[in-house]
Amino acid sequence: MTTTESGSPAPVSGTFPVTDEEIAARVKALESLLIDKGVTSELAVDKIAEMYEREVGPHLGAAVVARAWTDPEFKQRLLDDATEACREMGIGGMQGEDMVVIENTGDVHNAIVCTLCSCYPWPTLGLPPNWYKAPAYRARMVKEPRTVLREEFGVDLPEQTEIRIWDTSAEVRYWVLPQRPPGTEDMTEEQLRELVSRDSMIGVGLVAAPA
Amino acid sequence: MNGVHDLGGMEGLGAVDPPAQEPVFYNDWERRTFAMFIPFVLSGANLDMFRHGIERLHPVQYLTGRYYEHWLHTFESNLVAKGVISEEELEQRTQHYLEHPDEAMPDGGDADQAEHYLKIYEAGASTRRETSNETPAFGVGDRVRVKNIHPSGHTRCARYVRGKEGVVTEVYDAFVFPDTNSKEQGEDPARVYNVEFDSTELWGSGNAERHKVLFDLWEPYLEAA
Numbered sequence: 001m002t003t004t005e006s007g008s009p010a011p012v013s014g015t016f017p018v019t020d021e022e023i024a025a026r027v028k029a030l031e032s033l034l035i036d037k038g039v040t041s042e043l044a045v046d047k048i049a050e051m052y053e054r055e056v057g058p059h060l061g062a063a064v065v066a067r068a069w070t071d072p073e074f075k076q077r078l079l080d081d082a083t084e085a086c087r088e089m090g091i092g093g094m095q096g097e098d099m100v101v102i103e104n105t106g107d108v109h110n111a112i113v114c115t116l117c118s119c120y121p122w123p124t125l126g127l128p129p130n131w132y133k134a135p136a137y138r139a140r141m142v143k144e145p146r147t148v149l150r151e152e153f154g155v156d157l158p159e160q161t162e163i164r165i166w167d168t169s170a171e172v173r174y175w176v177l178p179q180r181p182p183g184t185e186d187m188t189e190e191q192l193r194e195l196v197s198r199d200s201m202i203g204v205g206l207v208a209a210p211a
Numbered sequence: 212m213n214g215v216h217d218l219g220g221m222e223g224l225g226a227v228d229p230p231a232q233e234p235v236f237y238n239d240w241e242r243r244t245f246a247m248f249i250p251f252v253l254s255g256a257n258l259d260m261f262r263h264g265i266e267r268l269h270p271v272q273y274l275t276g277r278y279y280e281h282w283l284h285t286f287e288s289n290l291v292a293k294g295v296i297s298e299e300e301l302e303q304r305t306q307h308y309l310e311h312p313d314e315a316m317p318d319g320g321d322a323d324q325a326e327h328y329l330k331i332y333e334a335g336a337s338t339r340r341e342t343s344n345e346t347p348a349f350g351v352g353d354r355v356r357v358k359n360i361h362p363s364g365h366t367r368c369a370r371y372v373r374g375k376e377g378v379v380t381e382v383y384d385a386f387v388f389p390d391t392n393s394k395e396q397g398e399d400p401a402r403v404y405n406v407e408f409d410s411t412e413l414w415g416s417g418n419a420e421r422h423k424v425l426f427d428l429w430e431p432y433l434e435a436a
Binding site for chain 1: 216217218219220221222224225226227228229230233235236238239240242243244245246247249250253254262265272274276277278280283286287290295296300301303304305306307308309312315316317318319321322324325326328329331332333334335336337338339367369371383386387403405410413414418419420422423424425426427428429
């Protein structure tokens with residue numbers, strides 16, 4: 001790596017964007033080298049990718065939310081120590097080693113962002129959507145969250161609602177316990193799970209009452 | 212480093228424009244790249260080196276490149292820097308796969324290795340460390356100021372909070388310190404504090420919106436206000 005005298009990196013040269021074909025070839029080249037070193041295989045690649053395509057996703061966070069809505073003691077444990085409470089349900093792992101859940105109420109609306117990269121609670125929400133990792137959301141969410149929520153996500157919060165934006169700058173992974181919508185008093189935990197969206201746990205959506 | 216990745220508060224980057232649906236991976240190279248993280252770490256790298264490798268992308272490539280392009284770049288640059296692979300062999304093989312895009316990957320690894328990697332994802336790898344008996348420098352309710360520092364290497368002290376004052380809302384345990392860990396200079400665990408900032412402190416009283424920003428900061432980033 002070339003560096004300048006101050007230690008900061010020298011600009012790299014190159015032409016952008018890189019084509020899909022070039023990237024695909026570079027990825028295969030690197031993977032084949034790592035296979036030669038004995039540290040990965042096609043099998044490992046498939047198993048790891050399938051885990052996040054099929055098993056780990058926001059349905060897990062939704063199950064935690066539904067339980068918190070129906071079991072006040074569990075909800076308290078979740079707010080006290082989210083990592084432990086999720087572990088009770090067999091949920092946890094990479095990028096969720098130290099989780100904190102924050103509760104939305106009628107007065108306070110919370111949302112998460114990672115302005116420096118793409119930190120996100122994988123075990124409960126799965127891998128982040130591209131917009132969460134892209135520059136616009138990361139740049140704007142800490143400065144004009146009310147506008148972003150309204151214009152980009154259709155969430156028009158009352159002026160008196162306090163907005164709290166959690167910038168995931170260290171290794172604690174925050175996520176949101178959304179408000180339980182009115183009209184769901186008779187629903188079971190299993191039915192409630194179906195209502196909870198990924199966006200509501202990021203804090204860019206509200207859970208809608210069933211039609 | 213004061214890089215393009217440090218995006219909080221920047222303007223002119225367009226709309227968020229979230230799609231209604233999208234796949235976890237858009238194509239084969241994205242899923243292959245995602246799955247390289249554990250092999251990367253087992254080759255002697257760490258999470259903070261991973262992040263810093265992305266931060267060192269050319270700003271144009273950072274802003275225009277696809278997300279897993281960032282991952283590919285940091286894997287390549289770190290593994291070359293560590294001498295695990297050479298740029299020459301990477302270029303040679305890239306050329307080979309450009310000419311033979313459908314060629315299968317070499318055989319390697321085994322079922323036990325794949326299972327072991329899955330277990331790592333399931334168990335996680337916390338960067339929280341024992342805090343010894345040292346008293347935290349700050350407590351909940353304390354007013355703190357983020358130091359006006361501009362480290363040229365990796366840091367998690369974002370520009371938009373530097374020099375700003377806020378209130379400690381939570382005192383966490385110690386976590387691996389990114390600024391040293393990214394340079395392989397040791398984990399140097401330090402306490403992390405959650406600090407609440409008023410939007411007027413961050414963006415001035417002329418900002419159109421009022422809200423709070425909660426930001427986690429390692430103790431070396433902070434001073435008493």
